[in-house]
Amino acid sequence: xxxxAPPANxxxxxxxxxxxKGLPSTLCAGCGHNxxxxxxxxxxxxxxxxxxxLAKMSGxxxxxxxxxxxxxxxxxxxxxxxxxxxxxxxxKIANRELMVLGISGDGDTASIGLGQYCHMIRRxxxxxxxxxxxxxxxxxxxxxxxxADRGSVLKKGQVNELETIDxxxxxxxxxxxxxxxxxxxxxxQLIPLLQAAFSHRGTAVLDIIxxxxxxxxxxxxxxxxxxxxxxxxxLHTPDxxxxxxxxTVDYEPGTVxxxxxxxxxxxxxxxxxxxxxxxxxxGALTVLNQARDRGEFVTGLLYVxxxxxxxxxxxxLPKKPLAQLAEDDLRISREDWKSLMESFA
Amino acid sequence: MQVNDLTIRAATVNGSGSQSANLVLTxxxxxxxxxxxxKNVFPSNIEGLPTWFDVRVSPQGYQCRSSSIDMLIALNPxxxxxxxxxxxxxxxxxxEETFAVTxxxxxxxxxxxxxxxxxxxxxxxxxxxxxxxLTNMIxxxxxxxxxxxxxxxxxxxxxxxxxRKLKAVDTNMEAVRLGANYAREHLPKNxxxxxxxxxxxxxxxxxxxxxxxxxxxxxxxGCTVAAWYPITPSSSLCESFIAxxxxxxxxxxxxxxxVAVLQAEDELAAIGMVFGATxxxxxAMTSTSGPGLSLMAEFAGLGYYAELPGVIxxxxxxxxxxxxxxxxxxxxxAFAYTLSHGDTKHIVLLPATPIEAYEFGxxxxxxxxxxxxxxxxxxxxxxxxxxxxTKPLPYPEQGFDRGKVLSAQELEAAGSWGRxxxxxxxxxxxxxxxxxxxxxxxFFTRGSGHDETARYSEDPNVYRNNLDRLWRKFDTARxxxxxxxxxxxxTACGLIAYGTTxxxxxxxxxxxxxxxxxTGYLRIRALPLNSDVLAFIERHERVYVVEQNRxxxxxxxxxxxxxxxxxxxLRSIRHYNxxxxxxxxxxxxxxxxxxxxxxxx
Numbered sequence: 001x002x003x004x005a006p007p008a009n010x011x012x013x014x015x016x017x018x019x020x021k022g023l024p025s026t027l028c029a030g031c032g033h034n035x036x037x038x039x040x041x042x043x044x045x046x047x048x049x050x051x052x053x054l055a056k057m058s059g060x061x062x063x064x065x066x067x068x069x070x071x072x073x074x075x076x077x078x079x080x081x082x083x084x085x086x087x088x089x090x091x092k093i094a095n096r097e098l099m100v101l102g103i104s105g106d107g108d109t110a111s112i113g114l115g116q117y118c119h120m121i122r123r124x125x126x127x128x129x130x131x132x133x134x135x136x137x138x139x140x141x142x143x144x145x146x147x148a149d150r151g152s153v154l155k156k157g158q159v160n161e162l163e164t165i166d167x168x169x170x171x172x173x174x175x176x177x178x179x180x181x182x183x184x185x186x187x188x189q190l191i192p193l194l195q196a197a198f199s200h201r202g203t204a205v206l207d208i209i210x211x212x213x214x215x216x217x218x219x220x221x222x223x224x225x226x227x228x229x230x231x232x233x234x235l236h237t238p239d240x241x242x243x244x245x246x247x248t249v250d251y252e253p254g255t256v257x258x259x260x261x262x263x264x265x266x267x268x269x270x271x272x273x274x275x276x277x278x279x280x281x282x283g284a285l286t287v288l289n290q291a292r293d294r295g296e297f298v299t300g301l302l303y304v305x306x307x308x309x310x311x312x313x314x315x316x317l318p319k320k321p322l323a324q325l326a327e328d329d330l331r332i333s334r335e336d337w338k339s340l341m342e343s344f345a
Numbered sequence: 346m347q348v349n350d351l352t353i354r355a356a357t358v359n360g361s362g363s364q365s366a367n368l369v370l371t372x373x374x375x376x377x378x379x380x381x382x383x384k385n386v387f388p389s390n391i392e393g394l395p396t397w398f399d400v401r402v403s404p405q406g407y408q409c410r411s412s413s414i415d416m417l418i419a420l421n422p423x424x425x426x427x428x429x430x431x432x433x434x435x436x437x438x439x440x441e442e443t444f445a446v447t448x449x450x451x452x453x454x455x456x457x458x459x460x461x462x463x464x465x466x467x468x469x470x471x472x473x474x475x476x477x478x479l480t481n482m483i484x485x486x487x488x489x490x491x492x493x494x495x496x497x498x499x500x501x502x503x504x505x506x507x508x509r510k511l512k513a514v515d516t517n518m519e520a521v522r523l524g525a526n527y528a529r530e531h532l533p534k535n536x537x538x539x540x541x542x543x544x545x546x547x548x549x550x551x552x553x554x555x556x557x558x559x560x561x562x563x564x565x566x567g568c569t570v571a572a573w574y575p576i577t578p579s580s581s582l583c584e585s586f587i588a589x590x591x592x593x594x595x596x597x598x599x600x601x602x603x604v605a606v607l608q609a610e611d612e613l614a615a616i617g618m619v620f621g622a623t624x625x626x627x628x629a630m631t632s633t634s635g636p637g638l639s640l641m642a643e644f645a646g647l648g649y650y651a652e653l654p655g656v657i658x659x660x661x662x663x664x665x666x667x668x669x670x671x672x673x674x675x676x677x678x679a680f681a682y683t684l685s686h687g688d689t690k691h692i693v694l695l696p697a698t699p700i701e702a703y704e705f706g707x708x709x710x711x712x713x714x715x716x717x718x719x720x721x722x723x724x725x726x727x728x729x730x731x732x733x734x735t736k737p738l739p740y741p742e743q744g745f746d747r748g749k750v751l752s753a754q755e756l757e758a759a760g761s762w763g764r765x766x767x768x769x770x771x772x773x774x775x776x777x778x779x780x781x782x783x784x785x786x787x788f789f790t791r792g793s794g795h796d797e798t799a800r801y802s803e804d805p806n807v808y809r810n811n812l813d814r815l816w817r818k819f820d821t822a823r824x825x826x827x828x829x830x831x832x833x834x835x836t837a838c839g840l841i842a843y844g845t846t847x848x849x850x851x852x853x854x855x856x857x858x859x860x861x862x863x864t865g866y867l868r869i870r871a872l873p874l875n876s877d878v879l880a881f882i883e884r885h886e887r888v889y890v891v892e893q894n895r896x897x898x899x900x901x902x903x904x905x906x907x908x909x910x911x912x913x914x915l916r917s918i919r920h921y922n923x924x925x926x927x928x929x930x931x932x933x934x935x936x937x938x939x940x941x942x943x944x945x946x
Contacts, residue, residue: 023800052782055625068789068801075779077624078791079617080647086572086614090621090629093605094570095780098625116617119610318601322569323626323778327744329603330567332593334740340561341737344551 012048012242020045022069027062032184032210032225033132037069039187043194044071047242055091055098059084059113062139062212063105063132082113085120088127089311095321096312099198100127107137110146110165117167121174121203126310128197128204131167132184134212135223142215149295153220168302169288171205172281177305178204179284181298183228184211189299192240192267196301199240199261202310209297222295233291235276235300236269259304269301278304347537349379351415352401353488356428357481358421360392365506366481367398369517371732372502373485373494375552378543380406382848383732386924389577389670395424402540405855408733409848410925415538416492418484419444420462426450437536439487456535460487460527469523479520486524491532492540496525551737555728558699558738559658560585562706563630564593565741568656570629571606572618574637577670578726579660582632612637616644616657623654624790626778628710628745632658635677636667638684645719646685647792649815652765652776654713654748658706658722660729663923672923673726675844679898681721682872688812690819692720692826693872697847699735701870702728705827707741714748716822717776725893727845727925749775753783763797764788765811772818819873826871831881833865838939839885841878843869843899845925846891852928853935860932862939869899874906882911887942889935891918893926 009016020041025034044054054074058064060081067076079087088102109117109131120129135148144152147167148160171179178200182190190208197204209228211217217224222231236257241247243264257269259278269278277283284303291298318325332340353370357363364385371383382401388394401411417432419425419440426449432438434454442459444450466480489499499521500514507513559582563571573583583606590604609615615631622629633641638659648655663669664676681693692712694705705722713720756762756777762785765774774797777786788799795811796802833839842850847868854864867881882888882903890900897917904912918934920926 050782051784052780052786055779057621073784073787075777075787076789076791077621078789078793079620080643080792083613083617083644086609086617087621087624089607089614090570090572090618090623090627091625091779092621093607093618094622094625094627094629095778098779115610116614119614123607312605315605316600316602317605318596318603321626321780322603322605323622323780325567325569325603327567330569330594331565331741332561332589336593337740341551344553344737 011045013050015045015051017041017045019051019073020071022072025069026065028214030213031062032134032212033063033066035184035187036130036132036190036208036210037066039190040194041070042187043191043198046191047195047198049099049198053097053099055100057084057088057091057100057102059104059108061105061108061137063103064108066103066132082108082111083116084108085113085116085125085129089120089123089125092125092127093312093315093317094323096126096317097321100125102127102129104129104131106131106133106135106145106147106167110167114146114165118170118174121171121176121205123311124177124202124308126201126203126312128194128206131205131207132210133167133207133223134210134216135221136212136216138212138215149222152222155215155218166288166292167207168205169285172284172303176205176303177202177308179303180205180301181207181209183209183232183297183299185225185229186299189234189238192238193301195240196238196259196261196265196267199263199265200304200306201262202308228297231296233296233298234272235274235287235298235302236272238301239268239270241266241268259301259306261306267301276300278302346539348539348541349402349404349543351538352399352411352413353416353418354414354428354431355398355418355484356421356424357396357398358423359388359390359394359396361420361481362478363396363398363420363481365478366485367400369482369499369502369506370485370488371400372505372552373489373498374400374402374540375547375734376498376501377494377540378546378548379540380404380547380734382408382410382734384410384727384925385731387671395421406734407848407852409852410927412927412929416488416536418488420480420484435537437491437538439484439491458487458491458528458532460484460524460532465523465527470520475516479517482517482520483524483527486521487528487532489521490525490528491534491536492538494540495542496521547734549736550734552732552734553699554581554730554732555696555699555702555724556582556660556730557585558703559706559722559724559729560589561738562703563656564589566628566707566710567745568628568630568710569604570618570622570627571604572609572615572629572631573606574609574612574615574633576634576637578662578730579632579634579637579658581730582658582660612640613644616641616655619655619657620644620648620653623713624779626780628714630656630658630710632660634660634662635664638677638681642685645691646687646689648719649685649689649691650687651790651792652717652774653719653790654717655719656709656713656722657719658724661723661725669923671726673845673893673925674921674923675723675725675846675893675898677723678892678894679901681723682902684721690873692716692718692822694720694722694827695843695870695872696722696724696728697844697868697870699728699733700738703738708827711746712822712825715746715825716773716818717748718818723844725845749773751775751777751781753781753786756781756783756785764799765795765814766797767814767817771821772814772816773821823873823875826873826875828875829870829877829881830868831866831877833881833884834863836863836865837886838862839865839867839881839888840891841867841869841881841888841899842891846893849926849928849931850891853931856928856932857935860936862936872902874903878903879907879911882907882914886914887916888914889916889918889938891931893920895919895921
């Protein structure tokens with residue numbers, strides 16, 4: 001090794017990949033969530049996140065346990081069921097320098113937490129919001145969740161007769177500024193999407209289909225590994241390019257859509273069979289609805305708007321985090337206080 | 346003659362603009378140096394339902410409500426009958442002359458002052474839109490003439506009310522003169538009431554609502570995040586906070602705001618945002634009332650168990666459920682104290698005055714940081730939404746107490762560190778904030794069982810030790826929260842009260858003294874209970890716990906926490922009809938009880 005050159009096994013933050021690991025997972029062997037955790041470790045390592053600036057937030061459920069399984073050094077907050085968006089909102093507004101990463105599940109997001117999910121999106125809180133989506137409740141032993149598809153069958157034979165809530169379609173309806181869907185088994189697609197989500201300023205929603213091996217991986221389930229692999233319609237192949245870095249791969253002209261984020265980084269979306277424009281909100285909803293009718297999952301960057309203002313910007317917060325302001329910044333001066341008191345007399 | 350000692354009641358229709366007239370009247374009397382205590386008894390309604398505004402004037406400066414109505418201004422036909430009957434014998438009634446004085450409303454023990462309010466307004470106010478509002482100023486003028494309130498003090502009050510809107514002052518003043526002239530020409534004085542200026546008496550005093558005072562407490566405590574869901578009677582607390590921040594926290598050059606106020610989708614989200622913000626190191630608050638507090642129960646438990654600071658203002662209203670949204674009650678004390686499931690216990694502050702609303706409103710942030718726990722400030726509608734005479738709110742002389750927060754340097758020096766380790770034997774562990782640049786800074790905050798290093802644990806001993814430490818921390822808080830205030834002279838009979846009940850106690854004790862019953866008095870200002878409470882009870886033979894709820898909630902807490910020897914001395918006096926407690930609600934039952942107790946067996 002030449003002296004002066006950065007060691008090959010560290011990232012831009014000067015840290016090894018081990019720093020991005022967490023405690024051993026206590027989830028079932030083969031759980032899709034474990035794959036997502038591994039992809040997250042890689043994505044965060046490559047992205048060069050400084051652990052002390054990372055705030056890992058979650059609600060309650062299998063998915064919400066996973067923040068303990070990566071970047072152990074970072075602060076984590078496992079809150080209450082369905083209420084992570086409010087905690088994430090408060091944390092971001094208090095310290096805008098934090099990179100807020102929320103991990104939720106389908107029950108946590110689409111049932112008990114649906115209200116907070118909607119309002120976080122409306123506020124465009126700058127955070128990455130991951131839904132580890134298996135269509136069922138694991139910790140309480142396999143009941144349907146609100147993302148279960150109509151007609152999907154539980155292990156013991158019950159059929160879901162309720163319409164599914166499409167958390168991606170809903171997010172787009174609500175004005176979300178970054179919406180993607182992926183599959184826990186497709187790291188090649190998921191990792192660039194995660195990194196793009198980290199770069200996006202605003203709420204970045206990532207719905208990741210993540211099969212539950214114990215309660216929802218059987219014949220008749222539409223969230224089983226077998227079903228998802230068969231009905232997985234990939235919109236495009238994404239590549240994430242760190243800000244300032246040159247593109248080293250040659251793309252055929254007209255085959256790539258490029259989205260640039262505030263931090264200078266880009267995501268390149270390589271076209272597959274269909275023409276897809278992630279800036280087209282109505283088009284995104286149409287594709288989602290058509291896929292649903294066909295019983296398919298479309299994955300990729302469904303919608304992105306890099307121009308919208310996020311919460312901190314809209315609130316005109318100073319660059320210095322609110323959490324770091326002191327008496328002199330915050331108290332009314334003695335002089336102003338005196339005249340204020342006089343105004344009450 | 347009855348000088349400076351009466352209660353005036355304006356009975357009007359909600360939405361008719363009488364509020365400004367009543368405030369001008371209050372302010373004009375205050376400007377004469379005469380002590381005032383206004384009480385707004387209003388409906389949960391935008392327009393049309395009856396509303397009452399009582400202005401109490403007393404030489405002693407009593408701030409509690411009086412149930413004895415001396416002068417009635419009657420402008421609401423819907424309540425005319427009941428309003429007339431509420432006036433005390435010898436009182437006076439200034440009323441719209443078209444109201445029928447017949448049957449029960451025709452009394453021979455009161456003076457009637459008929460005024461053609463509607464006609465006067467119609468003939469003299471060209472603008473139909475303004476007519477309704479200015480009718481109210483006509484009664485202010487007529488009343489001023491009858492009671493002897495000078496035109497100058499009315500005009501000064503109008504100027505204070507309308508600030509720079511000079512035209513509004515003139516228009517309103519015309520209506521005031523119209524009323525005054527009418528009274529001078531048509532209403533020969535035939536009642537005993539008069540107001541005489543008390544020059545200098547109110548110098549150095551001001552009028553403020555408890556909610557504004559509490560909002561100023563938040564500003565001076567350095568609260569930077571407020572998350573709220575609108576609810577009566579707490580909305581004006583957050584709205585005042587917004588107004589003060591707009592004035593004092595905005596950089597005029599850049600427009601940057603050193604505060605974030607978020608109107609949440611519900612109270613669950615509001616308190617969630619508070620805990621997210623305090624976890625990340627900001628000072629944060631939410632304000633609510635009973636129904637919102639119910640929704641916050643889940644997060645309150647997380648705040649207690651995961652040890653997150655946070656300030657929750659509960660401006661209490663009459664429950665249960667939706668209850669009476671615009672009426673007052675001390676109905677959330679027991680609920681707030683143990684809000685959430687499991688063995689949850691909270692610090693609860695009980696302000697009685699605007700100064701305490703301000704000081705506790707500020708101190709709550711220090712206590713929340715110091716004890717790393719939610720702190721509840723239980724005000725009520727009476728304190729929060731009525732104007733109170735007070736000395737100016739004092740400028741804080743202390744800096745913020747942010748409690749035990751480890752910086753990167755301190756972490757480095759400390760070596761090993763555990764988020765929930767009781768290093769100082771006071772139950773309070775050290776915390777770190779996200780963003781602290783040190784490899785050991787991070788930990789995992791959770792509402793599930795955890796050990797000293799914040800790792801998940803279901804171990805029976807670990808769980809129990811943690812609960813015991815939390816109790817130890819709560820015990821430490823006893824001597825840190827605002828201490829009770831005692832006034833005692835070795836009497837057998839004692840009184841315990843808290844919050845706004847205090848003001849009725851002050852008057853009731855005078856009445857009791859006049860009736861030959863001397864009392865000691867202890868005002869509790871916070872939970873957990875301080876040892877002074879037991880000592881006070883031990884020094885008395887009988888102690889009456891006075892509060893504004895049906896179930897005697899503080900009485901219940903005392904009975905749970907104090908030894909049997911103290912419990913047997915306790916008696917309970919409760920007031921719960923939604924309007925603020927008055928002295929008679931204490932004087933009468935207490936006197937009766939004392940007479941029974943003192944009858945030899």
